[in-house]
Amino acid sequence: MLGFQASQRLRPLWLSTHLRSHNSRHVTRNCCFTGVRRKLHACVVGSGPAGFYTVQHLLKNNKEIRVDLYERLPVPFGLVRFGVAPDHPDVKNVINSFTQTAHSERFTFCGNVMVGRDVMVSDLQEAYDAVVLSYGAEDDQLLRIPGEQLPGVYSARAIVGWYNGLPENKDLMPDLNVETAVVLGQGNVALDLARILLTPVDLLRKTDITGAALDAIAESKIKRIFVVGRRGPLQVAFTIKELREMVNLQGVRTVLNPSDFEGIERVLLENIPRPRRRLTELLLKSTPQGSAGCVGHREWGLLFHRSPVQILPTADGERVGGIHFQLNKLEASGDTMKAVPTGNSEDMPCGLVLRSIGYRSLPLDPDVPFDKRRGVIPNNRGRVEGRAGLYCSGWVKRGPQGVIATTMNDSFETGEAVLEDISNRSASPQAGFESIRPKLASRGVQVVSFGDWTRIDRVEQERGLKLDKPREKILDVQEMLTHASG
Amino acid sequence: MISLGQATFQSWPPKPEAGCASSIVKHPSLAHLIYPPTRLSSFSSGLVPLPHILLNLTPWKRMPSISLKSRELKMRWVNICLLNRDGKPLWMSGRVGETLLNVVMNANGPVEGYGACEGTLACTTCHVYLPTEAYERMCQPTEDELDMLDLAVGLAETSRLGCQVVLKPWMDGMRVQVPKHTADLRGLADDGKMEG
Structure with a gap:
């Protein structure tokens, strides 16, 4: 009897949260249709900690904005996956929070897309209100x-x-x-x-x-x-x-x-x-x-x-x-x-x-200013110098140093700059990834979504299970793509 | 059942006093008057975490525990005032024995990026400044915590990691500050740099 009472009591609470989030979703959508509020669209290049923290800040502090995240590899998380030592699994817990961010319906992961080759920064700037470069430091x-x-x-x-x-x-x-x-x-x-x-x-x-x-x-x-x-x-x-x-x-x-x-x-x-x-x-x-x-x-x-x-x-x-x-x-x-x-x-x-x-960071695209001596994109608190609508965060912004908390603060700073500027700009609605997709399709690029990544993730974890380790990473991009498409 | 405490609940969470100069602020804590310190509107504002409600608002759970151990219960919940990076105070309540990190996470993560390593002493994102009195009253940080704190941006005398701050009854009303460090990022240039 008591148990029954409890479940009766619980259900409305759960349902109410559920319904509330549904309602707010509808409200946003209606706004977009009626054109009351312009749909803001930003993209971030590079899905390491800097990229994800920037996305996190944008999504959390502006309830209208949509963010697309471009990644060169089919798999996300950058140095959290490829830089943090394997015997430091605790540091990788941050992946859980990134994954939660990625499940936002205002977020799109575009893996296996190399900005600077498959799509240029100028293309991105045409398709988005703001472009944040956080592609890190790939050279040594x-x-x-x-x-x-x-x-x-x-x-x-x-x-x-x-x-x-x-x-x-x-x-x-x-x-x-x-x-x-x-x-x-x-x-x-x-x-x-x-x-x-x-x-x-x-x-x-x-x-x-x-x-x-x-x-x-x-x-x-x-x-x-x-x-x-x-x-x-x-x-x-x-x-x-x-x-x-x-x-x-x-x-x-x-x-x-x-x-x-x-x-x-x-x-x-x-x-x-x-x-x-x-x-x-x-x-x-x-x-x-x-x-x-x-x-x-x-x-x-x-x-x-x-x-x-x-x-x-x-x-x-x-x-x-x-x-x-x-x-x-x-x-x-x-x-x-x-x-x-x-x-x-x-x-x-x-x-x-x-x-x-x-x-050290490398220049991504001849179009983007780059300080060769310091190996960073010249910027002012994340705003790329002389290029409106272009931003940077993480190592490409301040050089390859600091712990994850440093990158986090730095990315929030850039996120703030983006949100400050974006609300002051009045441009026509940007299509975002939808206008980039045909370009990629014509080049034969297989775009990996976050759902596709979870398939790769599952395969890796299953392989790891057999070996009594957290995961056995897939090393080959082609193999990743095969598993991505299911 | 809910109406039982509505009148009293209206003043919860307690408003912070003007001026945050004194570190431990005495405020009329209602946590010991009515248990648990929650109301529906605070739930919708995300201040009171869902699990608390599930656990404690249910009559079959609440009634007997109050009558059995009311004295102990008085102190089971503490309210903590967290001054966020933007300087805004956030009141949240947690159980004695819980870590500060847990309390913040349960409150729907009002502090961005807080607790990246999920309390495993592998990052410094849950760094907070405690009031001096509280810092001195708490157990000393372990070597492992100090090792991580040494990497924290804006390390101060009373810095602790939120994942190591275990709530005690005396912490009720404590004000902790999340460091706002975006301003001093540039001064950090030499700290983590690799030297050849």
């Missing part, structure tokens, strides 16, 4: 030193793409049949690489790392990885969470040279910001005098004050044999410390070199 910085082209030198980006299943990197197959690897650069990507290559393979097995990468890492002979920076311990760019993971990595010893840390304790007494202080304290704890760190047969270490000058070949000249470093000392230059050569140098043998000195 080069060292520009002799020997960089030798086999055995890889970009961090490519390796990350390889173990995360980025289609363009699926055939990379780096040769891990070496004992010593060197990562150039001391950012979080550098530590991600070192960690993935040194993590016991049984732990990786439970992640969404690609099967091919898992096999290669299981066969890996890598015994030690050095992460090298041109400046000192107080200038490292990685963050404490990633460092702690390295220090606590099972079966891996942390090797730090105590002489690098001379005088650091004195600096800690000064008033330095808490993040830097805690990071440095953990570094100190991990030196041989410190207490932190694991024992193991494999090791990793940080090397400081070294700039690579040349990548040295093996005796037969066929692949990487080592690196020639110039040693640096630090000199104050304004607010920062600059590395200047001491005149000394050092050779270090190694079989694998991973350069991780930053990503």
Whole structure:
């Protein structure tokens, strides 16, 4: 009896919400038909965190606007899928919130469409009230030193793409049949690489790392990885969470040279910001005098004050044999410390070199202004300079740095700019994707909708289930498209 | 059944007092007078999450619990005032033992992008500033929380992650602020940059 009462009580509540959302839907539609309110239409290029956060902000803060999201690949989420390390599944939870956004009826996902090739930015500007570019930073910085082209030198980006299943990197197959690897650069990507290559393979097995990468890492002979920076311990760019993971990595010893840390304790007494202080304290704890760190047969270490000058070949000249470093000392230059050569140098043998000195954005379309030096689209709080109706967010806006919360705030800022401008503009109604679709059809582009993606998603998860991992990613674009069309 | 508290409910959620200078604001909390602190119009404004209503407005659930443990129940709900990024105060209520993140999520996500990692200590999107008194009264943040907080934009003395703030009876009426950080994005340029 009580149960019955309860369900009677509950039903109207549920129904009322349901009906309410239905009603509001009708109201919007009527407005459009009668032309009382103009239908606003925006599009975002790139479906990584910046793209999705921009969409989220637009949809949430303007109840009229429709947003279409263009993505080069058939699968969404950009670096959340292809950049976040497989052993950081929690960071990927943000996909749930993005998926919720994508289920809005005012949202359309247009996957497998490459802006700049299949459709130009000028076409988009004709079809939309606002175009937001958030296509990220797909290129990586080069060292520009002799020997960089030798086999055995890889970009961090490519390796990350390889173990995360980025289609363009699926055939990379780096040769891990070496004992010593060197990562150039001391950012979080550098530590991600070192960690993935040194993590016991049984732990990786439970992640969404690609099967091919898992096999290669299981066969890996890598015994030690050095992460090298041109400046000192107080200038490292990685963050404490990633460092702690390295220090606590099972079966891996942390090797730090105590002489690098001379005088650091004195600096800690000064008033330095808490993040830097805690990071440095953990570094100190991990030196041989410190207490932190694991024992193991494999090791990793940080090397400081070294700039690579040349990548040295093996005796037969066929692949990487080592690196020639110039040693640096630090000199104050304004607010920062600059590395200047001491005149000394050092050779270090190694079989694998991973350069991780930053990503950079590429120009998308000759039509869009681009600052080649900074590798960003010149903009003012997200408004592309000199181009009304064109915006940017994420790494292409402010450069490849920061955590997901940074990108979130940055995308909200751009979203705000779009909404501010869009309400002030009085243009004729824009057709949006409907006017782009024929162009794509004539080029034979198979557009992947969000529903199509969920089909790909299901296939990946089913494959993962058999292997006891969250998903087994599909690496081939053609195969993705086959599953997309059901 | 609903009419039981309508007159009293009209003043709920309590209006914030003018001027937010004092950190813990004493306001006439009605949460302990009538349980649960909800009414239909607040439901439609999205302030009170659906699950609360389902759980607690149902007579068969509410009646016995009040009569059995009224003293304990007094403190089971707390009201929190969240100053959103736009500076607007939002009153929301949560159960003791719930995290602040949960309370915000249950309120239909009035704070955009809040809790991206869903409370797994893997992001900083649920970053809030607590009143000093509350910060000091709470248990110290764990090392893992501090590690994440160190990445937070606009880190301050009383910064905490919402997913680690567990509601206590004494938090009733507490004002927490969501950092508005779009302004200082540019100063961040050097923080996450990779150094070669």
